[in-house]
Amino acid sequence: MDAFAVPMSVNDGTTPPVLFVVGTAGAGKSSLVTSFQRWARFLDIDVLAINLDPGAERVHYDPEFDVRDLISLSEVMDEYDLGPNGAQILAADLVASQAEDVFEQIEGLAGDIMIVDTPGQVELFAFREASSHLVEVLGQGRACLIFLFDPLLSSTPSGFVSQMLLSSIVHFRLGLPTANFLSKSDLLEPEILERILEWGENLDVLEAALFEESSKQSHFEGGGGQRAEFAIGQLRMMQHAAIQPGLVPLSSEMEEGQADVLSFAQNVFGGMSDARDGFAGDIEHERQ
Ligand SMILES: Nc1nc2c(ncn2[C@@H]2O[C@H](COP(=O)(O)OP(=O)(O)OP(=O)(O)O)[C@@H](O)[C@H]2O)c(=O)[nH]1
């Protein structure tokens, strides 16, 4: 347990480093916040959980701040005569416009790391005009993104590539260090999991799979080859610019990958330098 005595050396008494958890609807964001907080508690790491999703029905973690205390989706619907989708969009803007108030409430909270649950649809967090401001105010220059890949969408080459591109767009949009995690990996058969992880590591293998898939899609002109070429071209450029950071399996259900989430944060913000290698293994050892 010694290795965890000073979990985040960057904690200098101001706001701790912030992990924003993002991903498509239902990707497992709220579950990661819950499992990360539970896992960290076991290691004596103080994780401050923040809920920024006004549409969350219920959360299973202990939030230090819950945006639902500030904004109620049903009240937004009533007040502005909006349906659920319009209300989500307006609520996201309202949250962002109150970034300073939110920060005031979390400023000075003592903890090692902060993890933020974001709204269901990633675009509500990443693509609203005001959200960069929110990230800036809450992140205080010490923030990063945990991007969750949906496991079923990741099972096909085109679905996988789409999420790679989406992750890189969110990374580009918010300008924060980003790590990709394959969420709910316990739901995938071992050989499928292995194949997806290989796509994350080896663009040539992914390219071959994408071309094979495309060649079967006769409804695309030219069998979809052009489309595959375009996507691979994008990924190669990303790789070239070193903004395709690979993919790490994660399961909130089986409590796997949480150590990698922490390692990523420590790599970005300082703390234990050797981070990933053998780190999860150490923890497994500690748990025996
Ligand atoms: N098997 C399995 N199921 C999971 C895991 N993580 C989440 N789930 C399930 O996936 C569903 C969605 O999980 P959430 O954590 O609510 O996902 P979310 O991204 O917060 O969803 P929204 O906020 O509604 O977009 C729930 O039924 C979870 O129980 C996991 O690691 N393994």
Ligand SMILES: [Mg+2]
């Ligand atoms: Mg959620």
